[in-house]
Amino acid sequence: MTTLSVTPEDGLLDEPRRIFVKGLQPSQKVELSTRTLRGNGQYWVSAATYIADASGQVDLERDAPVSGSYAGVSASGLLWSQRPEVSGAADVFPDDVLQPLVTQISLEGSETSVTLIQRLASEGVTRREVRENGLVGTLFTPPGVGPHPAVIVLNGSGGGINEPRAALYASRGYAALALGYFKAPGLSPYISNTPLEYFVAGLAWVRREVRPAHDFVALSGQSRGGELVLLLGSMFPEAVSAVIGYVPSALVHGGQAAADPAVGRDGPAWLYQGQPLVHLWNDNKTASWAARDAGLRNAESISTALQDHDAVRRVAIEVEKIRGPVLLLSAGDDAAWPSALFSRMAYSRLKEAGHPWPVQHLSFEHAGHTILLPNIPSTNSVDGTPAANAEANEQSWLAVKAFLDDAVNAPAAEGA
Structure with a gap:
């Protein structure tokens, strides 16, 4: 039979x-x-x-x-x-x-x-919509009394609220806030002029509402969210316990394809204290969107901007100011931007500064920009191969779980 x-x-x-x-x-x-x-x-x-x-x-x-x-x-x-x-x-x-x-x-x-x-959600995981203090997101809480360590999940240029990743974080023991910052209910449909104070408020809200174990709040961001978590960790180091950057940038960028048309793709993505952060396209002598406008990869246009070394130096994120461990996950066949190069830049800067916390960089050579979660279809990306994308989905999540476990247990052990 x-x-x-x-x-x-x-x-x-x-x-x-x-x-x-x-x-x-x-x-x-x-x-x-x-x-x-x-x-x-x-x-x-x-x-x-x-x-x-x-x-x-x-x-x-x-x-x-x-x-x-x-x-x-x-x-x-x-x-x-x-x-x-x-x-x-x-x-x-x-x-x-x-x-x-x-x-x-x-x-x-x-x-x-x-x-x-x-x-995505194990038995006992709870979901709570957050619409308060100007914040828009969804909080997933693990089963049990807690306290639980916390993670804030930030999406990239697609915007919205990344509930799937947050739900799986909660299933693995983390109170996870999927925080929207554009293309979410009540928020702008564009990334342009996003105030960094919004994320500071999100970090404070998590600490106040979740009361995380060991006061541990990590940031996990994808693509533009990967840029953002490195930026937030460097600017507000006292509030960020660990940083996970999926296909991130080591540089500050403008609005690009997610920009408000009224502001333009060369306008700012981020504001702080009412002022725009200087980004890669500002006063850049070599930057050109010609490749992108011709239907080629966005990464090709980004590479033109990297030829202006003064511009690159001006907008490099000061990752050495992060006060915690850093995990960088990059793709070697990234059509959106050169995340492998950007991750090497951030990794080198951290190592050269003698960063006292663990720093890891995992590069998936044949994978594309969309590194998600394991055991899901990996056939709908415009870059990478399905097999390589699937491998990146699986291995990145294993690395993230181990990284967070080590990051949480390190301060726990110190406080024992």
Whole structure:
């Protein structure tokens, strides 16, 4: 009798799964297919064909497909290689992050199937919308009395409120505030002229409302949010316990593609005390948007601005002022901007300054700009390869969990 199993069937998004078929004939070809309901009511699918071993078994932890949606050995290949049934669908996470992603895995040519359940929020995680003190976000709190260490999650040029990452942080023991700063209810639709005092208020709110364990509040930011967390850590070091920069910049940038048209892409993104922060495009002698305007990668236009070394020096973020550990996660095939170069710049500056806290830089050479979470589709990026993007999704999250655990336990041990 042929049986198909997944272990565990139900668990958190970041939990590895084992997909296994037994009871086949030796060397029998078998096709497995998947179908998952994701955001905006859209289904994502994949399929691959495998050859059973001499015992009539197929084990995705061991066996590569001979054809199908992905190549090579990958236990989660059927998940990260999914593509939308309807072209153009992009939301890989559920509309409600408290609800699980449900994947049907089927053995083609039979009625054999199994259901795989992935949860962003573990049992007991609570969700609270925050609309106070001018702040707009969502707080996810782990189960249990606490206190819990805290993380503030900041999105990039897409704006909005990053609930999926915050929910998974909470599932791993962190009170996580997904803080919107544009393209969120009641906020500007543009990044232009965002006051840094807004984030200072967010840090104070978390300390007041969450009362985090060991007074630990980390910042986790993606892309423009990665630039922002380095900037905030350098300008308000007493308020930031640790910094996680996903595909960040070591330099201050202007509004770029997320700018208010009335301000322009060469206008400021950030304000402090009512004044715009000097950014890379200010008085830059070599900067040109010609490549971007011709439909080429944004990173190509950014590279022109880097040729003006005086401009680069003026807007370099003073990361050495951060008073805590720093984790930098970059992509070698980044179409948005050269996050690997930027991360090396920040890393070198920290090391040259003798930064007394741990500093790590993980560069994913063949991955693209969108480094998200493990075991989700990685096929809808304009850069990187799906396999490399999936690897970056998995390995970056493992690194983040270990980094935060070490960062939290270091002050805890000192205070013991």
